[in-house]
Amino acid sequence: MIELVAPLRDGDRRALARLLTAVENERVGVDSALAALFPYTGHAWVIGLTGAPGTGKSSLVTELAKAYRKQGETVAILAVDPTSPFTGGAILGDRIRMRDLSGDKGVFIRSMATRGSLGGLARSTRDAIRVLDAAGFDRVLVETVGAGQSEVDIVRAAYTTVVIEAPGLGDDVQAIKAGILEIADILVVNKADRPGVDSAVKALRAMLELGHPASREQMVAHHGKMMQAEVPTSHHQEIWMPPVIRTVATEGEGIGELLAMIETHRQFLTQADRMQQLEQQHIQMELVDRVREALVKQLFTALPTETLVDVVSQVQSRAIDPQTAVNHLLAFRQVNVAK
């Protein structure tokens, strides 16, 4: 695997594709390749784009990629599908819509689905972003079907997170928004030529004011240190209030504005030590995730199948409760795994 890193850096697309496949399948030897390319990461601006089904995410991502290409920037699109956790082959269907982009050497498109656990997907996504980053792409667009925690995890690997909505997607869309709004740096109401767009924008703004710190006090308390470290000159420079942008992706409307806003957010983050703080948070979360997976793997590798089967059947017969079972398993580790 490690022999693929030099060609990757030289722009070899086959080496890139092979490394991504190795990452996706958690293949042996990929760790050394990832270690070798890691020093070359940190160049790409990673943009997460998430939205519920029906919001027109794919079209928007396509238009965004086209706009970046017009500016002469190279773009990688990573389409992550966390909704197909059981089969290997996710139906990510409308890659067809991306056909406008094919044939352009400055664009690379890749779909990824869950093979095993969701933890696995979050990890593969992070590693895939690093491979694309080290390959020299200026922008990495990570597209996910949005709604639950899974998408939130994946978006956590991005620097700028764009949440996509559309008018008239049913009545309990409200419930979804509450959670997803909190991860948004930029909100897009796509399909803005449809009826109901004004009320959708209005509802989003209202929820933003609720969810996000309308009151300064709350924000200062929340971000604590960061706030005190700076001498704010204007309201806008201290905190980032997510803007709401209207687009009609299929017509290319609003794409320029979105591009400009992503750039504004990038500049906001690279001011002061914000970017460093964000990266620190990302690394911490990643280490915790990886350690968690490694620990559980260690334990269950060492644990004899009979022990596990025995403990499970004791729980099933209600002889012991689940927490007691966990304590048994952990005690086993203490004695047998470490030393």
Next chain:
Amino acid sequence: MIELVAPLRDGDRRALARLLTAVENERVGVDSALAALFPYTGHAWVIGLTGAPGTGKSSLVTELAKAYRKQGETVAILAVDPTSPFTGGAILGDRIRMRDLSGDKGVFIRSMATRGSLGGLARSTRDAIRVLDAAGFDRVLVETVGAGQSEVDIVRAAYTTVVIEAPGLGDDVQAIKAGILEIADILVVNKADRPGVDSAVKALRAMLELGHPASREQMVAHHGKMMQAEVPTSHHQEIWMPPVIRTVATEGEGIGELLAMIETHRQFLTQADRMQQLEQQHIQMELVDRVREALVKQLFTALPTETLVDVVSQVQSRAIDPQTAVNHLLAFRQVNVAK
């Protein structure tokens, strides 16, 4: 906490509410209470209901609960919201729709949102189901906003899983279905009075045939042992082919059929050793989840903050890669945590 178990068993609703709050907040002492009530679990039939926003889940759950009440069965509804992972208070809005049920002693409704990690929510949900089960409810309905892995995890605690769809929810709904279909025991197309219902049902059936084993061979290979253990008398008794049911929850249409189908599925599972196998799988998954959380907690509790900060900053400066960092942290555990 443990003193609440006796009143819980006697039908004391205040004890029930207090235990659920303790579970939700992972309060100290709740483990002993859960251990004490665990032997009383296994009575309730746990039904998971999941669907994308706009499918009319809440109305359907309400109607289902009303139908069970008419049969004289007691019902608990647990509405789990995994989409609000950052704030404590999820906006589960339309509990109002459930007002038809309030005032009935045989119904208990409770909403739960994520406080911490998603692992935390999956765990709290399992524990809350046990509390409701031990409280003597005949049916426990677990309702979640469906789409990602989070919902899949939660539904894994159920015996019968109902996936709810509705006509005309946008064009990339297809992508969602692929994953969620595989967890469905019963499919409901709600809002069946809307245009597009026939094509929605047709599409679902087609996807079921693709995703589910249309070919017998595949199924036999998949369920291996179970299949060989029985002498099948009819196709229907060997494998469960998820049926598609049309409902108009707001009019009460199709609810009787859904109720009957849940009962048919229950009977299917309680035949042979299927129920035992399902329960074993549930317990195994739960133990793995709990052990994972416990291990990571142990490690990070023992780890000095400076060590973590130091490792993170080494990754940030690209001095070491994430996997090497993980190895450092795990090595620390080996030396310092376990003796």
